[in-house]
Amino acid sequence: MELSLLMRAFNVSGRLVTINPTGNGNVNDTFLAIFRNTFAEEQVILQRVNRNVFPQPEAIMHNLRQLTVHVHPKLESEGDTADRVWQMPRIVQTRDDKDFFMDDAGDLWRVITKIASATAFEEAQGAEHAAECGAVLGHFHWLVSDLDPKRMIDPLPGFHITPGYLAKYDATLKNVPLASERLNASMEARRMAMFVEERRGFAATLQKALDSGELTLRMMHGDPKVNNIMIDDFTAKGTAMIDLDTVSPGLIHYDFGDALRSICKHAGEDEQNLSKVVFDLDLCAAFCKGYIAHSRDFLTEADRKYLYDAIRLITFELGLRFFQDYLAGSVYFKIRHPEQNLNRARVQFRLCESIEARERMIRDLLNGL
Ligand code: GN1
Numbered sequence: 001m002e003l004s005l006l007m008r009a010f011n012v013s014g015r016l017v018t019i020n021p022t023g024n025g026n027v028n029d030t031f032l033a034i035f036r037n038t039f040a041e042e043q044v045i046l047q048r049v050n051r052n053v054f055p056q057p058e059a060i061m062h063n064l065r066q067l068t069v070h071v072h073p074k075l076e077s078e079g080d081t082a083d084r085v086w087q088m089p090r091i092v093q094t095r096d097d098k099d100f101f102m103d104d105a106g107d108l109w110r111v112i113t114k115i116a117s118a119t120a121f122e123e124a125q126g127a128e129h130a131a132e133c134g135a136v137l138g139h140f141h142w143l144v145s146d147l148d149p150k151r152m153i154d155p156l157p158g159f160h161i162t163p164g165y166l167a168k169y170d171a172t173l174k175n176v177p178l179a180s181e182r183l184n185a186s187m188e189a190r191r192m193a194m195f196v197e198e199r200r201g202f203a204a205t206l207q208k209a210l211d212s213g214e215l216t217l218r219m220m221h222g223d224p225k226v227n228n229i230m231i232d233d234f235t236a237k238g239t240a241m242i243d244l245d246t247v248s249p250g251l252i253h254y255d256f257g258d259a260l261r262s263i264c265k266h267a268g269e270d271e272q273n274l275s276k277v278v279f280d281l282d283l284c285a286a287f288c289k290g291y292i293a294h295s296r297d298f299l300t301e302a303d304r305k306y307l308y309d310a311i312r313l314i315t316f317e318l319g320l321r322f323f324q325d326y327l328a329g330s331v332y333f334k335i336r337h338p339e340q341n342l343n344r345a346r347v348q349f350r351l352c353e354s355i356e357a358r359e360r361m362i363r364d365l366l367n368g369l
Pocket residue numbers: 024025026027028053222223225243246269318
C-alpha cells in the first residue's frame with residue numbers, strides 16, 4: 001500500500017508534504033512524514049512493526065498506551081520543578097480512534113509524534129553527551145518504577161535472557177542446513193564460535209541472580225542504546241527516550257549494560273576497523289554520574305553488585321544474537337550486505353574483550369558511585 005494513502009488513515013491535520021525513511025532501526029520500518037497547513041507544520045513518525053520479530057504487534061500498542069497513560073501525567077506534574085522539559089512521544093490515532101492500522105497484508109502500522117528539535121546521535125559525542133544519556137536512562141527508570149508490570153504484555157518472550165540465546169545458537173547450528181557451512185567458511189567465524197564457548201558459564205549470571213531472588217523484575221526500556229536517546233538541539237540536555245516497543249518487566253541491568261555498551265566507544269555497530277573498538281572509561285564514568293543522580297534512591301546493594309556483569313553480559317549477548325542471526329541466514333536483524341551481521345558480532349565481541357580487560361577499573365569506578 002502506498003505510504004501517502006496509508007497516512008490518510010491517521011488523524012493528522014494539514015496536507016502531507018513528504019514522507020521518507022528515517023533512522024537506522026534494525027527491526028521496524030520507520031518513516032518521517034511532514035504535514036503543513038497555511039500557518040503550521042506537523043512532523044510525525046510512521047512505523048510498520050516487524051512481524052518476524054514481534055509475535056503479537058497489537059501487544060506493543062497495548063503496552064505503549066499503558067506506558068503513555070502512566071508517564072504523561074507524571075511528566076506534566078513535575079513540569080514546573082524539573083530542570084528541563086522531559087518528553088515522551090504520543091500515539092496519533094487513526095480517524096476511527098484506534099491506536100494502529102492493519103493493512104490488507106496483516107501488517108500493523110502506527111503513528112507517533114516526533115520529538116521536535118532534538119537529535120538521537122549514532123555515537124557518543126563526548127563526556128557531556130554520555131552524562132546526559134545517563135540522566136535520561138535514570139529518569140526513565142524513575143518514570144516507570146511505579147508502573148504496574150501486570151498492565152503490560154510481554155512483547156518479546158525471552159528477550160535478554162542470555163541462556164535462551166545460547167540455546168537458539170545451538171539449535172541453529174544443529175538444524176539450519178547452511179549454518180555449519182557459514183561457520184566453517186571463515187577463520188573469523190570459527191574464532192567467534194570459540195569466543196562463545198569460553199563464556200557459556202558466564203551467560204547465566206543475571207538469570208541466576210533473578211532466579212535466586214537476589215535481583216527482582218522491574219520495568220525496563222529494553223533497548224536504551226545511544227541512538228534511542230534524544231538530546232535537545234538548543235540546550236544539549238537529554239529530553240526523551242524513544243523506541244518504546246520493548247518497555248516491559250525485566251532487569252534494569254539489561255538497560256544499564258545496553259546503554260553503556262553502545263555509548264562507551266568511538267565506533268558504531270558496523271565499524272570495520274576493530275582497533276577502534278575500545279571501551280572508553282571516561283565516557284563510562286560520565287554516563288554513570290548522570291545515571292546515578294536519578295537512580296540513587298532505587299538502586300539496592302544487590303543491584304550494584306551486578307552492574308559490571310551487566311555491561312559485559314549485554315555486550316556478549318548482542319554479539320551472540322548477531323552471530324546466531326548470521327549463521328541462521330540473517331532472518332532477524334535487517335542487513336544491507338550479506339556479511340553485515342558477522343561484522344556486527346565481531347564488533348560486539350571485541351568490545352566485550354575490551355570490557356573484560358578493564359574489569360578492575362570498571363568495578364572501581366562503579367564502587368565509587
Ligand atoms: C535492535 O531495531 P533497533 O535498532 O531499535 C534490537 C536491539 C538491539 C539493537 C542493536 C527488538 O534494535 O535489541 O540491541 O537492534 N531490538 C530488538 O542495534 O531485537
